[in-house]
Amino acid sequence: MNTSDAVDPFDSYITRLRRAADLLELSEAQRARLEKPDRIIERAIEITRDDGSREILHAYRVQFNNARGPYKGGIRFHPEANLSEVKALAAAMAIKCAVVNVPLGGGKGGVEFDPKQYSRAEIERVSRAFVRAMGDALGVDRDIPAPDVYTTPEIMGYMLDEYEQMVGRSEPGMITGKPLALGGSLGRDTATAQGGVYVLEELIDAMHLDRSKLRIAVQGFGNAGYHIARSLHASGYTIVGLSDSRSALMSERGLDPVRVYKAKHEHDSISSLYCEGGVCDENKMKEDGVIIGTNADLLEMDCDILIPAALDNQLTVDNAPRIKARVVLELANGPTTPDADAIFAERGVAVVPDVLVNAGGVTVSYFEWVQNRQGLAWTEEEVAARLKPIMTGAFNSMWQMAHDRNVPLRDAAFLLGVDRIARAMATRGTL
Numbered sequence: 301m302n303t304s305d306a307v308d309p310f311d312s313y314i315t316r317l318r319r320a321a322d323l324l325e326l327s328e329a330q331r332a333r334l335e336k337p338d339r340i341i342e343r344a345i346e347i348t349r350d351d352g353s354r355e356i357l358h359a360y361r362v363q364f365n366n367a368r369g370p371y372k373g374g375i376r377f378h379p380e381a382n383l384s385e386v387k388a389l390a391a392a393m394a395i396k397c398a399v400v401n402v403p404l405g406g407g408k409g410g411v412e413f414d415p416k417q418y419s420r421a422e423i424e425r426v427s428r429a430f431v432r433a434m435g436d437a438l439g440v441d442r443d444i445p446a447p448d449v450y451t452t453p454e455i456m457g458y459m460l461d462e463y464e465q466m467v468g469r470s471e472p473g474m475i476t477g478k479p480l481a482l483g484g485s486l487g488r489d490t491a492t493a494q495g496g497v498y499v500l501e502e503l504i505d506a507m508h509l510d511r512s513k514l515r516i517a518v519q520g521f522g523n524a525g526y527h528i529a530r531s532l533h534a535s536g537y538t539i540v541g542l543s544d545s546r547s548a549l550m551s552e553r554g555l556d557p558v559r560v561y562k563a564k565h566e567h568d569s570i571s572s573l574y575c576e577g578g579v580c581d582e583n584k585m586k587e588d589g590v591i592i593g594t595n596a597d598l599l600e601m602d603c604d605i606l607i608p609a610a611l612d613n614q615l616t617v618d619n620a621p622r623i624k625a626r627v628v629l630e631l632a633n634g635p636t637t638p639d640a641d642a643i644f645a646e647r648g649v650a651v652v653p654d655v656l657v658n659a660g661g662v663t664v665s666y667f668e669w670v671q672n673r674q675g676l677a678w679t680e681e682e683v684a685a686r687l688k689p690i691m692t693g694a695f696n697s698m699w700q701m702a703h704d705r706n707v708p709l710r711d712a713a714f715l716l717g718v719d720r721i722a723r724a725m726a727t728r729g730t731l
């Protein structure tokens with residue numbers, strides 16, 4: 301959280317839920333169930349550092365709602381991971397699975413530490429310790445984790461291995477986003493970005509925008525940010541801005557995400573394409589029309605489509621009035637605060653919400669779970685062919701709802717998702 305109206309992420313969820321609950325006229329009991337997680341698991345996990353010292357880390361798993369299916373959601377390794385954030389992300393997962401109508405509920409996990417300061421072996425020990433602490437609550441029909449910020453397929457592999465040792469049987473469907481060698485799905489690594497591309501394509505048609513003129517800026521250069529930038533660039537879109545946690549590259553002429561990725565891969569930062577040891581090659585930058593700035597500069601740069609693909613609370617009352625994009629496509633979870641939403645609505649900026657835009661990730665996670673349960677391995681083409689209609693169908697339902705109810709797109713997505721969860725709870729006869 302980096303600015304003055306940076307709100308508690310769970311409070312943002314409650315604000316948005318209550319607006320949908322009012323429009324749907326939910327009962328008090330339904331509201332109460334949707335305002336509280338089913339279960340919060342909080343553990344201190346102990347690991348051994350490479351130098352032999354012992355360390356205690358805080359770990360969380362929140363199981364939000366399973367009315368529509370087993371709890372489902374990623375595990376985040378981040379120094380600012382905390383319970384409120386994990387609760388908000390778990391709630392968003394329940395809404396997200398309902399928006400794309402896959403039969404899963406919502407959950408999320410986190411460990412509060414900075415993996416960049418830990419060796420690979422130490423990260424493996426954290427991953428295994430997480431599963432030893434939470435394993436009783438996980439399982440293919442109970443709660444299915446996946447990767448999130450700073451967690452990877454390899455980490456999912458360690459977690460699966462630890463879990464299978466605990467239960468004494470093979471159960472690949474207990475976790476998704478695994479390496480292919482352990483039953484992962486083709487297309488999972490690019491699924492979140494690909495889902496975002498399908499949504500953007502539908503939006504461009506719905507808003508009658510001219511593809512050839514669109515200038516796109518992407519904040520964050522990890523799994524979500526890199527793949528959407530690469531895919532859009534390959535389809536002929538102009539990427540005018542890219543950033544990682546340290547800096548931003550901006551060019552009216554356009555950037556090549558694959559070239560930037562190679563530089564980041566080799567030297568750990570995107571600016572290393574032009575700078576070495578703090579000294580930048582001004583001539584090379586001039587040749588490419590590139591300016592190096594901060595993440596704040598990237599968010600406020602002149603562009604048509606802004607894609608936040610890093611962290612939450614990036615668009616706030618402080619910068620919302622200065623955002624120049626006409627469309628904010630939320631590939632990250634929770635990048636926009638409710639107050640910024642209000643400013644964007646007033647200024648006519650379309651905010652396409654995270655619960656739809658990044659739902660391609662959980663949709664292909666669902667495909668992975670289905671394949672594991674059936675002992676099948678689909679081709680990449682099969683995965684893409686199944687993902688596209690789910691994403692475009694969900695976009696069109698949201699778009700229609702926004703027009704029918706005359707509400708912003710986020711409210712429309714919440715109406716769809718909350719209604720489906722409420723119906724599932726009611727159909728169970730519990731409310």
Ligand code: NAD
Binds near residue numbers: 521522524610659
């Ligand atoms: P990642 O760990 O692969 O990458 C995170 C990126 O954010 C990195 O490029 C990092 O440099 C950047 N970053 C970190 N701190 C930053 C800061 N302070 N300012 C700007 N950039 C910063 O994570 P990811 O999987 O790409 O996830 C990014 C977002 O997308 C998160 O909000 C995540 O919850 C969401 N998301 C990801 C998936 C998925 O399948 N990967 C699915 C759904 C939602």
